[in-house]
Amino acid sequence: MLLLFTSLLAVASHAQAQGENYASAGYQRGFPDCQAGPLANTTVCDTAQDPLTRATALINLLTVEEKLNQTGSESPGVPRLGLPAYIWWNEALHGVANSPGVNFSDSGDFSYATSFPQPILMGAAFDDELIRDVATVVSTEARAFNNDQRAGLDFWTPNINPFKDPRWGRGQETPGEDPYHLSSYVHALIDGLQGGYNPKTKRVVATCKHFAAYDIENWNGNFRYQFDAQVNSQDLREYYLPPFQSCARDSNVGAFMCSYNALNGVPTCADSYLLDDILRKHWGWTNEQQWVTSDCDAVQNVFLPHNYSQTRPGAAAAAFNAGTDIDCGTYYQHHLPAALSQGLINETRLNEALIRQYSSLTRLGYFDGPQALYRNLTFADVGTASSQALALKAAAEGIVLLKNDGILPLQITNGTSIALIGDWANATDIMQGNYLGPAEYLRSPLIAAQNLGADVHYAQGPGGAGDPTTDSWLPVWRAANDADIIIYAGGIDISVEAEGDDRVAIAWTGAQLDVIGELASYGKPMMVLQMGGGQLDSSPIRDNANISALLWGGVPGQDGGTALFDVITGKTPPAGRLPTTQYPSRYTQQIPMTSMALRPNGSLPGRTYKWYDEAVYEFGYGLHYTNFSAEVSPVRSESYSIQDLVSNCTEQYKDRCAFETVNVNVSNDGDVASDYVTLGFIAGEFGPAPCPRKSLVNYQRLFGIQPGASQTARLNLTLASLARVDDRGNLALYPGDYSLLIDTQPLATVNFTLTGDETTIDNWPQPPAARSLASDYFVPGYGSEIVLDE
């Protein structure tokens, strides 16, 4: 056994030797030389063939050892064949970002990329066209970086897990909490990133992550690496998976990433039910150009701490055989050789994984030579004036007005005296959140106010990370004394909410409320900018009559300060909507982060606006500088037959079939031109009890509605808009009374009825019997989930 082990180590060691040395040996990343290299006359270089044929031909040229070498996120390539090294791990969450595969220059060309807001703020814009435009800029810049051998062609974005728990450190990476919203958003995003839903040559490959039920970093000893999410089929199908269905089934995304956590006892990267039964079979994601990567070292975590296999090769084989094609890390390269020699994997599966990788690269034009599409993009296409303007627009569109006693919009002219106080007042890279690359500039609120000619009295804040110190306070009082208007810009940043770092509380951190409260007692016009991705409980600000206004500004990217002041001054009137529920601070003491159920249960409150009704500000909330009213065109009928709806539907996936397109005529009844986000919710008593308060089914942002004028939003409802999920995960239509509500405090309502029998429109693949939810599941040696009440 020891001898075998040693020899296998030698194999891995060989692989690594290549991986470590290819750069210094002049063997670098780059496009394969299909003109003069060893591959020139092989099928992979034959652009007349389809990607599968080309990739298969390539893989047939490799030895087993060479194949095993290409199973990690850093593929050393095959020198004898002129197959270059390739790094699969590239990031571009909200712009091309630092990562193993992305290499920014220290100065000059390629020293920056456009840095958009974090997705949570772009989600708040409820503007899918904006998302498509942003994603197109990101993929354009990514291609320019790739052409300079500074990035790969696949990017591990988007993070499309629903932002269920306000504590989640990575919620800022997502567009919000609502599964329909995320599904619609990601559909537009993938179009922009990949250059269409089925292009001949993809712009880049996007990667939907983290599949699935991943939304915990660490909470009371429940680390993401070992957490076993207990989710029933109803919640899985209804809440956790729709964005992924949108990625795979509806948007043809090129890649998926499985997650760190286990789902009902099986680490997702080793879960063939998830990766094969649902993802590939049920969603029809069967193209061999599509691959699954593990989250980084998630394969290692299958062994430890998940303890899903007794041996390391066994853990690697479990992930590989389940359908995880690429291991982010070196665990495959280190342990698959033993797995192969022990018969735990076979070469057929090895070929399949590699064909997926290289057919994906083929589809990206990797083997098509310098005349291929997108090869002409250069740094001149990075950070263009229009891209920079789009970054500003994306931020301004998302900012949400939560409170306004009339102080806003604020006239700021030369010499307007403003105290700008708080840790976000002179924000720099905290405006970029995480997964960031260098930006050409970072315009803080301070810079933006000065650019407007204001006389700014700036003071740093009392510290956002929870450790108050009054040492920095006296400049605060001086600034407040010296100014006519007080703006406090604080909240949280990645020192409080971050990857690996969930929050433990959602109250304003540290001494901020003390400082805000004291500033409010000055009796001067005062407003608060609540910054950060996750919501804070701002009820003390909402309820303080001496605070005139409250804006949520999220994580606004390179031009965040400008965007905030564009909204404050009314240059861009606010029209963003909260993409997540703002919970009261007690919420985190009422429910453990590990609880995955959406519905209220005993003393556990429900999750998201669908099930929780004590929000400080609810999902979709957002004020304007004007007032809107709405009228809804009558729908075809007051009553619909379920059987007619289903029998008239000829789509393969019946939930996509049209139901009604509802025209909503929105009128601006005030005196300020403004965008308006038309939100359509369905509510009613139908389907399995309990019924949600309401569910978002469509939205459309209208732009620049002039005072006294109106515009019409078209809300395209489908059978999915009406459907509910039963306890086995089946999607069905149910008889009952339905209401379509326009906006959170409805401006208009349409009622109608569905008649006939309950009819399933999507039969959900059932988990293996052994996978049924174990209420007393226990991860050996790592502690079970804390249950507050049983």
Added chain:
Amino acid sequence: MLLLFTSLLAVASHAQAQGENYASAGYQRGFPDCQAGPLANTTVCDTAQDPLTRATALINLLTVEEKLNQTGSESPGVPRLGLPAYIWWNEALHGVANSPGVNFSDSGDFSYATSFPQPILMGAAFDDELIRDVATVVSTEARAFNNDQRAGLDFWTPNINPFKDPRWGRGQETPGEDPYHLSSYVHALIDGLQGGYNPKTKRVVATCKHFAAYDIENWNGNFRYQFDAQVNSQDLREYYLPPFQSCARDSNVGAFMCSYNALNGVPTCADSYLLDDILRKHWGWTNEQQWVTSDCDAVQNVFLPHNYSQTRPGAAAAAFNAGTDIDCGTYYQHHLPAALSQGLINETRLNEALIRQYSSLTRLGYFDGPQALYRNLTFADVGTASSQALALKAAAEGIVLLKNDGILPLQITNGTSIALIGDWANATDIMQGNYLGPAEYLRSPLIAAQNLGADVHYAQGPGGAGDPTTDSWLPVWRAANDADIIIYAGGIDISVEAEGDDRVAIAWTGAQLDVIGELASYGKPMMVLQMGGGQLDSSPIRDNANISALLWGGVPGQDGGTALFDVITGKTPPAGRLPTTQYPSRYTQQIPMTSMALRPNGSLPGRTYKWYDEAVYEFGYGLHYTNFSAEVSPVRSESYSIQDLVSNCTEQYKDRCAFETVNVNVSNDGDVASDYVTLGFIAGEFGPAPCPRKSLVNYQRLFGIQPGASQTARLNLTLASLARVDDRGNLALYPGDYSLLIDTQPLATVNFTLTGDETTIDNWPQPPAARSLASDYFVPGYGSEIVLDE
């Protein structure tokens, strides 16, 4: 109201203006000029008077405004009187340390101080003379820094809260979990720091912190700033307070620090029951040279988040009136002016607080001119050869041998081939933990092994902070392949356990167990160094037959690597004992960190070795390179009359009265000379049920017992050794059967009986009626403690 507020701000602003500008205006820290300055002919400069008289005279010279200015941790002084600025906030936890009052030079003289191990490792030495020696070095170096105007004369050390919960991020700052151990340790420490228990001129003033029941940083939204510790009188008197009693009553410490948390509903800094009834009255800590400071911004926290007062001046007044003399921060300076004008405080109390401060400085020779004691100390007294040797000795004495199959001691000669792997292998400042100053050198395990002539194959580890990455693994396998012996040096550091950052799990972090397990499979001699202050669950290492040895090395200070290899090679045979329980990883899932009870209750396990019996390695555990046996001299009697014991006791504090001095004859039965820590535990069924498993009552470290030789330890038992605490906090003697156990797996046992009636020997002051423990206590707006089971 606004006018008043504004004028009060002006006062505070004035104070701050001085505070901010005194340095730049040439008005700096330094000794008052009692020869030629304005104070020269005043009473404070009259060395013939007592400190109280002198300080009172000084305070009588100040205006009210000047007095209010001197209530923060940075006193601006009084320029017109030539009273210098003084910074109270100086740190010296395990050597003079960076802090507002301590200023290291960038190079040359005063660019470093001796950096001892963290207290948790010094505690493991169970050697009070060592602690006295270390403290003497620290106070000597502190005086040298003070003479160069680089430090103050008071230091905010020790942290003497018992290390109750293994998650606590600051447990490393304490000597361990046992209240007797801490009381004995701190008694020696204060002697060394202050230069005796009642010296005419103190070397420095020590500050016992954090008073009291502070041992949480943040846990699931329970931040130290708002946490309300619910502790009954029994646990308070028995567990949380003994070290503080040792400080105040038995060691005459110069200062106390109240803590962030509340205790049974009252923030400790505003708690006159704690600061007056217990500390000053019950413990006789009535000298006016003794003062209480708040932890930094703990006064601010009285307002928010504790919400203990409705107004900020009210919160400041509550703390001030309760006995908090100094506010670390600026909250007093900002809000006491309003408190005074509103009649919430009076000038008498203001005088008292300032007299305490300045009589303390007087007692330190501050007003005694350059001929005063300790004024001759210079940088030549810093980092002397003997001090550096003491830092090495302190580390080596504490290291604990947990497992050894005979591989240790290890012969290391020129060319011995060692793989040294892990994040602690080349440790630098992580060896210093927190509250550190620059050291002259930091000798890592790697350096130490190389100094021994070993052929070291070094590889960094897989990351200690919980985020595994296999990218760094292949060098690990190479190092292991290339060496004959494998040493893994890992564990945790201040990226995992830190101030403000409790752990959420106590399993080995990240991928370390995977790497360790794979290294063990090489079949080479292998050992593990478990580093860090808090314990990790090392049962997987204990139970792995392929791992030969396990050492716990704590946080070993500037010469930690040398100390580790001194123990490994047998140059210093191991004799340290675990100062805390090593709990299994499940423990943290079984009990919330907020639970303050010591005894098991329902499904909640007990805390510390006294109440918990499923330890991986128990408190006091530690192996040697030899075997010891022990014999105990018979005690006077097999039965004692409680009434006789009490009536023969003439001490003011009866618990101090002698009971028996037990002679323990310890024989070295093996063939390696070794130190031996003689631990004496009392066990038995007596007093209030339930009874603890056992309780440490005395210890003595014996040095260099030769093979075949023996030495005698003298364990001085007092009435406190026999006493128990009832549910009202009273200390009493109880009839029953007692056993004195020598060592954790007892080498010897003495049984005896106490007869007669239960007799109280310390009547505990009862809390005000309203302060009785509220089982459903709730901090408004901040969430209550999570209760797992009721």
